[in-house]
Amino acid sequence: MRWKVETKKSYLHPDDLLFPDYKVIISVANISKVKNHEMLINAFNKVKYKKVKLLIVGDARDNIDNLLNAISLSNKSRDIIYFGPSNDVFPLLSIADIFCLTSIHEGLPISMLEAMSIGLVPVSTNVGGIPELLDGKCGLLTEINDIESYANQLDLLLSNDDLYEKYSKNAKDKIKEQYNLDDYCRCISSIFFGIAKKEGYKMKILFLVNCSGFFYSHFLKLALSVKEKGAEVCIAAGNNNKKHELESLGFKVVLLPLSRCGKNIIKEIKALYSINKEIMNFKPDIIHAFTIKPVLYGSFISKVNPFIKGDVISSITGLGSLSLPKNSRDKFIWGLVKKFYKISLSAPRSKIIFENGDDMKFFIDNSISNECNSFVVNGAGVDLDVFNISYEKYNIITIILVSRLLKDKGISEYIEAGKILKDEGVNVRLLLVGDIDKNNPSTMNEKDIKEAHDKGYINWIGFQNDISQYNKLSHIACLPSYREGRPKSLIEAAACGLPIITTDVPGCRQMVDDGLNGIIVPVRNAVKLADAIKTLSSSPEMMETMGNYSRSISEKIYGHNSIRDQFYNIYGIK
Template structure:
């Protein structure tokens, strides 16, 4: 009997490579014929080098042109009809919406829609957001209430929100916490120069590990740093992230230029492998407004970094306040400043938080555990036993 073919679908090859490559490998190891569907970009060749076919999908992240969007839907329908997979697994909102419609047209009856985070449509409080929510609700319901669809959430708050809004039904929802982190790769013990948590440098090395968009709290962090610099506290801010040109709230090139011109700030741009950056920093601060489930926080926690983040879904799922990190209120520059001061003055606390952060990642968020939950859904939907389970990684 041939292996079931499954397609993983996203709006960039970058996403599939950076967030789902371990899942692709585990699905292949479990006996599935697994392929990707995404626009081709510089990461497509990396996926192909790992032995995965990536079918090109003609879709643009930011497009709202009706003709272009209709073309993207038709193109996905064409791919599904040609490939005839047993199951399609969608990531990112356009893939979920268009993919569910295309699956119906191609008579594909097993669909997984992964909600990686809620956007402005569901989180915004302005009148415009309410109007958009009302207009788009039937479209979202068509994808997330479809009988053929299983909806996977990364945090319980997002799941409760969409159930409350009537976008999906509780009985078709599953909770799988993020995409997982490789605790063997992200392991301070594997790097000779990794600083022990709480062993602060002079000046303090503060890391912001994120794309440069406003929703990640970059403006609040900069305000907190300005307060600390005004008190002559020796601090260097490391910014490991690039401007996301596909996001409407990205910093402008002029704003990035201002950051780059400040000698107290080091702009590292996009970093493919963050291990050395985490290992060299003292504190990680991510004041995000909301996450699906923060990959950056999980990686930082695996590297035993003391973490300051916001008390919002997707961040508080990773960090337990006072135990594995510190939580501050959203949009609270003063709270960020005080949290940095607290850890700077209490290195023993910073050390305890960093060590406990890794313990939680090992227990809850390591990629083998996360992927096993996904493999179990595949097995249940396809009605086939798994050939073998991934081997859980070592504890430390």
């Protein structure tokens, strides 16, 4: 089956719309007198081409009785299908050949643009902006209620494949060149910024985050770029770790009483009040929130406070430990969080950014977001000049894992793999870079880490500022995580030309073309992890080939400029 549609509100089952050996004419428009469906049915009655179906899609308004009566009286009633309304017309358009419009008057119908974008050829009445759209090259025109001419135009397209293909190509090209949605958005934003500049208006962007250190390490380049565009930027964070550094770069920094792991209801209400107060004081045009609490609280406040007018952009940088419930209590809490997500992210001005398609699909499938307001951006990006390939390496084959020391990052499996390799006498070193995160419920026990280090299973060097130095000296990057957004540590490692070993979970699997730039292993499986390390570390040629492939991927999709442009499209900034 080529496609699938939602049938809850449909008059037919989708299987009824598979027409082998038939061509399909489609009309997508509300059922009203203005749309003049009677003309279409009367013209279809006169079409001479034998194997053709007419599919009518649209919501019944003031003319449904006339439509159904016209269908029942048609001499081709068996070939006319009234599908009813549909929230997803693309699958229906994809089975059609000709798009029909018989309106008495029109502006510029979106349904026709959508049909042309996939190569359908329109036949339309000569109304509104349609003659300019079709331009004699992308479709055919007739006068209103000229039934004979309309039928002849349909027959011409149905029987002349060469003419149809010519118009179809022209239609697709015209939409791509003149009606591209991204170009339209950039045009509108350009007009907006032009007006704003003339009036001396300075766009305001509020970044809402748990931790100023996280923002500084991941999204500083984004903040600097919008500031260079002339925007006034405020960073509201739950701590002051990077306050001095951010202020020295010209950003306004506000401290919020926001804790990542806080569960005291009074303190959480205080956090909500403080976020609301800051939004009202700063009056941002765009609120961009990162991680669970800022996303939930910022979106919720923006939804319930009618005085907040800015767009709300929520970055889901992974679903976190809560999405991996270990008991009934965790499942209950995760269920509540999903409901809160659904409430908070349902505001009309809300846009949700994900770092991988799996997380986006999860939100859409659970009706938390929808396809129209959901976007994928490939992480936070990387400085390709700082993180680059070096041929100076440690003397011993070194595998590097850079992460907070959490169970959910697969640290236990990494240690166990180190034990397996040591017991088998494999001459490699498992470098572990990162610190204990005591505020996270998934944190590792420092005693266990030190014990593994002392036994030689791993080489733990704690938190380090210059990660690029350690990546460049290492041979293989590893992250056996249980779930990620788009792991920054692997993005940076790929930019340094390292092959990657990671798990088959959301966020991690997107980092590896299995067998090309690394190896994907099952999650929570130390034996398979150790096997992958042995396989890769024993082949210098494989490491080099995969490492070069990693670098090429980074240059294509993970550079800061590429990531910045993806955010700009969502912001509406040219």
